Amino acid sequence: MEKRAVFKSWWLPVLFALPQLVLILLFFYWPVAAVVNWAFTLEPPFGGAAEFVGFANFKEALSDPFYWNSVVVSLIFATVGPFFCIFIGLTLALAVDRQLPGSGFFRFFYILPFAIAGPAAGMAFRFILSPERGLAASINALSPDLWNPAKYGSHALALVIIIFIWKWSGYTFIFLLAGLQSVPRALGEAAAMDGAGPFRRAIDVQVPLLAPTLFFLLVTMMTEGFVGADTFGIVHSVTGGGPNHGTEVMVYRIVDEAFQGLNYSGASAQSIILIGLIMVFTFIQFRFIEKRVHYK
Amino acid sequence: MIQRTPYADAFTYAIMVIGFLLLLGPFLVVLAGASQTMPQVNAVPFSFLPQGEFMKNASAAWARADLGTAMTNSLIMAALVTAGKVALSACTAFAIVFFRTPLKHVFFWSVFITLMLPLEVRVVPTYAVAADLFQPIKSILGFFGLEIGIEWNLLNSYAGLTLPLIATATGTFLYRQFFMTLPDELAEAARMDGSGSVRFFFDMLLPLSRTNMLALTTIMFVYGWNQYLWPLLMVTDPSYKTLMMSLLALLPSDNGIPDWNVTLAGSLIIMAPPVIVVAVLQRWFVRGLVSSEK
Amino acid sequence: MADIQIRAVRKSYGKTPTLHGIDLSFDSGEFVVILGPSGCGKSTLLRMIAGLEDITAGEIAIDGRVVNKLEPRERGCAMVFQNYALYPHMTVAGNIGYALKVAGVAKAERERRIAETAKIVGLQDYLERRPAALSGGQRQRVAMARAIIREPKVFLFDEPLSNLDAKLRVTMRAEIRKLHQRLSATSVFVTHDQVEAMTLADRLVVMNRGHVEQVGRPLDIYHRPASTFVASFIGAPAMNLFTTRIEVETATVRLDGAAIAIDPLVAHALRGREVIVGIRPEQCRLTTEGKGLPARIDFVEELGVGRVIHCEIAGEAFAAAVAEDADVSAGDTVWLSLPPEQLHFFDAETGRRIEFPLPGTDIAAARGSASTTQHTGVLS
Numbered sequence A: 001m002e003k004r005a006v007f008k009s010w011w012l013p014v015l016f017a018l019p020q021l022v023l024i025l026l027f028f029y030w031p032v033a034a035v036v037n038w039a040f041t042l043e044p045p046f047g048g049a050a051e052f053v054g055f056a057n058f059k060e061a062l063s064d065p066f067y068w069n070s071v072v073v074s075l076i077f078a079t080v081g082p083f084f085c086i087f088i089g090l091t092l093a094l095a096v097d098r099q100l101p102g103s104g105f106f107r108f109f110y111i112l113p114f115a116i117a118g119p120a121a122g123m124a125f126r127f128i129l130s131p132e133r134g135l136a137a138s139i140n141a142l143s144p145d146l147w148n149p150a151k152y153g154s155h156a157l158a159l160v161i162i163i164f165i166w167k168w169s170g171y172t173f174i175f176l177l178a179g180l181q182s183v184p185r186a187l188g189e190a191a192a193m194d195g196a197g198p199f200r201r202a203i204d205v206q207v208p209l210l211a212p213t214l215f216f217l218l219v220t221m222m223t224e225g226f227v228g229a230d231t232f233g234i235v236h237s238v239t240g241g242g243p244n245h246g247t248e249v250m251v252y253r254i255v256d257e258a259f260q261g262l263n264y265s266g267a268s269a270q271s272i273i274l275i276g277l278i279m280v281f282t283f284i285q286f287r288f289i290e291k292r293v294h295y296k
Numbered sequence B: 001m002i003q004r005t006p007y008a009d010a011f012t013y014a015i016m017v018i019g020f021l022l023l024l025g026p027f028l029v030v031l032a033g034a035s036q037t038m039p040q041v042n043a044v045p046f047s048f049l050p051q052g053e054f055m056k057n058a059s060a061a062w063a064r065a066d067l068g069t070a071m072t073n074s075l076i077m078a079a080l081v082t083a084g085k086v087a088l089s090a091c092t093a094f095a096i097v098f099f100r101t102p103l104k105h106v107f108f109w110s111v112f113i114t115l116m117l118p119l120e121v122r123v124v125p126t127y128a129v130a131a132d133l134f135q136p137i138k139s140i141l142g143f144f145g146l147e148i149g150i151e152w153n154l155l156n157s158y159a160g161l162t163l164p165l166i167a168t169a170t171g172t173f174l175y176r177q178f179f180m181t182l183p184d185e186l187a188e189a190a191r192m193d194g195s196g197s198v199r200f201f202f203d204m205l206l207p208l209s210r211t212n213m214l215a216l217t218t219i220m221f222v223y224g225w226n227q228y229l230w231p232l233l234m235v236t237d238p239s240y241k242t243l244m245m246s247l248l249a250l251l252p253s254d255n256g257i258p259d260w261n262v263t264l265a266g267s268l269i270i271m272a273p274p275v276i277v278v279a280v281l282q283r284w285f286v287r288g289l290v291s292s293e294k
Numbered sequence C: 001m002a003d004i005q006i007r008a009v010r011k012s013y014g015k016t017p018t019l020h021g022i023d024l025s026f027d028s029g030e031f032v033v034i035l036g037p038s039g040c041g042k043s044t045l046l047r048m049i050a051g052l053e054d055i056t057a058g059e060i061a062i063d064g065r066v067v068n069k070l071e072p073r074e075r076g077c078a079m080v081f082q083n084y085a086l087y088p089h090m091t092v093a094g095n096i097g098y099a100l101k102v103a104g105v106a107k108a109e110r111e112r113r114i115a116e117t118a119k120i121v122g123l124q125d126y127l128e129r130r131p132a133a134l135s136g137g138q139r140q141r142v143a144m145a146r147a148i149i150r151e152p153k154v155f156l157f158d159e160p161l162s163n164l165d166a167k168l169r170v171t172m173r174a175e176i177r178k179l180h181q182r183l184s185a186t187s188v189f190v191t192h193d194q195v196e197a198m199t200l201a202d203r204l205v206v207m208n209r210g211h212v213e214q215v216g217r218p219l220d221i222y223h224r225p226a227s228t229f230v231a232s233f234i235g236a237p238a239m240n241l242f243t244t245r246i247e248v249e250t251a252t253v254r255l256d257g258a259a260i261a262i263d264p265l266v267a268h269a270l271r272g273r274e275v276i277v278g279i280r281p282e283q284c285r286l287t288t289e290g291k292g293l294p295a296r297i298d299f300v301e302e303l304g305v306g307r308v309i310h311c312e313i314a315g316e317a318f319a320a321a322v323a324e325d326a327d328v329s330a331g332d333t334v335w336l337s338l339p340p341e342q343l344h345f346f347d348a349e350t351g352r353r354i355e356f357p358l359p360g361t362d363i364a365a366a367r368g369s370a371s372t373t374q375h376t377g378v379l380s
């Protein structure tokens, strides 16, 4: 139910909300409007007013094979990454939720990677998974270049996805554990009375009840994979989009196109497509997945 | 519940230990590498044993990437983002929850929408606004054929580093959630006692929100500290550099010596503050994360 | 002290009307209880007096001054809420003294008054505690103290006792009553509990579905309920009610196979009308076999001070209160007499009470026509 709003002044709420609204207007709504504007106009190279060019910027973007490459890279990144994040988070949450002695210790550490910035984690992994050292060196000893992210785009993509998974598994873990803990204990006990062992209980009782949380995480993580700050940060600091455009995710390409290529109109058109894509994803997820989700 | 499930328990521990190794392993590698000498860090196979070289490596990293200045700037930036967020979003949530005005829905939705589109997809025009704060007004006036000559550039300033990051919804929703759980009668009792809305905000809401503020502080500190793209664009003056921007400067140069021990020591310095915050205030951090989502 | 006038007050939430024109007038110093089932609009009315809710139409005056547009703090009312609404982050002293702090009363004076008020409600030893560390009864006292300290013209109580256990409720009831005698400010007390209402009220207002059903002294309402709603809402067990028709010739009402004698005057007045007849369980008497109304007992409720027989008559549940030593048990058939002067009559359509004599009745003629056919007893 709506809260009974208590105070009646009309100007006080405006005054209270104003600081944040002004900031949002300046740094959110105006820029978003500008993105839309730029996507449909083109600024002549040597000054002068921007001209309306309809969908020309979109056509140009869509006819660029590198653009399509970035779409494919982003799709892989934003499906594989979230899948593993949720899988790992769920497995660990189910384990910790059994509340065996010592599980508090593990829980404490599982959350820590999430505190690290994507680029900083990237720096560590550049060392950990570099082809010349440690684990990877032993693999490459079998046959040269079995693992070489500096040379192969697919290896580099795997590397950035691994970093993403490493960082974000703790996040899904937090939410899934919170979700599990809100499942009434009595349910598990009832299932135990029905003779279900721990595994059966996990599959039959706990996971179905987690459906809303899983659904929420799916939407959040995929959005994060497509446009999250870490997605950009990891790619920028680890591979710079390479080798050979192999890790050029859509956000990276947009920023690169704008600030290296100085092609604001093209970047804006790509932004609009990305925004549209996210909305479609969110819509599909709400429409088709939410139906099979059991809310309380 | 009394249960004897030795196999399931053993399996559970196995999973927890594997998870521990996967998630903590990279930390251990960084810790070990940061405390080794250059030959040790490049040895195959890699030794996970920490050595005694950390301070030396750290000071080398400190000098190489000028981490002192960057550390100060990162601290200032994270503190400003946190303080701004904690203060402003409390005010907005108050306006949204406690007033009987049709505007509250306008406020709510205009703040809510900002969750949808992260900085990365609107970064160019946001940068343009930061480069000239009055650009929106100028454009609107320009539309009517007017021109004004004022300009206010936020590039290379703390305001420019932080204000656009404060303009998002996270904290507002955390407060809103909390305010919604307060019984209506609390505000009514205060009103009967003669307190007006502003007084209610300061006497009741703020003291009651202390735990939520702590939760918000932890997540906003981590958020502010870990900003990467925005400082990269905003800052050209080295005296405003943040730690995240120094990361790439820590890398061993391509044809130079592979002194990864120094790089790792530097990365460790950069990673440490948010990790410490999350480790010490984990309860609040988790609470902030969970309750700032819808 | 102040009197309260409520004139043609209406309240709608959006398009849904909640109160349909309330007219009430409370005297200065009176203890008024508003009684009604939950959802009937009691709280809404109280909150309009307090200034927490807008008045859709009509006006409310306190002490002769129309307060429709005044802020709560300008009305001189104090309120005790059902969930107490204590400030969780303040100590007991902080809670009690908050109104004075807002009003800018100096610290020393404030502390003196806090101590004084705490003593009245017996909280002097708990001043430094937080509400979370208090029992339900103590929290209730803090809420009361918070109201008392302001020395308001009007006390408003919104079901303040319903979160307490039964025993504490009785104690607090007595304390509230004592407090009222001591402070003698006008008090308006809302409750859905009829025992609470009967014991506390100088004057009782019974509400139902946004209407006032009856206003009066508790005993008057008990003895002369103005409608079937009031009749069944007040008194426990509830009044027995039957829809039936009067037989003028025999001056009886028929129930099942039995006929109950009524006053011939009444019978005459009500001839041809469909009515609802009511009798309170405490007015039914056990009588000897063959007299009155036969009833087979379904079960017997033991109250200690007496017993209540539950049975079924004319397809309706029927209760009768009997002495605790009455020899009754489930399965028995007993004979009940229903004294004619204890019967209540209500219009079957409107449910309103029918008062006697009806206006325009020719009493002599009525007596004449009725006396010829006076019979009582069971028709075989």
Ligand SMILES: Nc1ncnc2c1ncn2[C@@H]1O[C@H](COP(=O)(O)OP(=O)(O)O)[C@@H](O)[C@H]1O
Residues within 6 Å of the ligand: A004, C013, C018, C036, C037, C038, C039, C040, C041, C042, C043, C044, C045
């Ligand atoms: N803020 C509100 N918005 C809409 N309807 C309300 C509101 N408050 C109360 N009502 C409705 O008004 C009616 C009377 O409520 P209330 O005065 O609280 O009853 P009660 O007699 O139980 O105290 C109820 O049907 C309730 O649903």
Ligand SMILES: [Mg+2]
Residues within 6 Å of the ligand: C039, C042, C043, C044, C158, C159
């Ligand atoms: Mg009520």
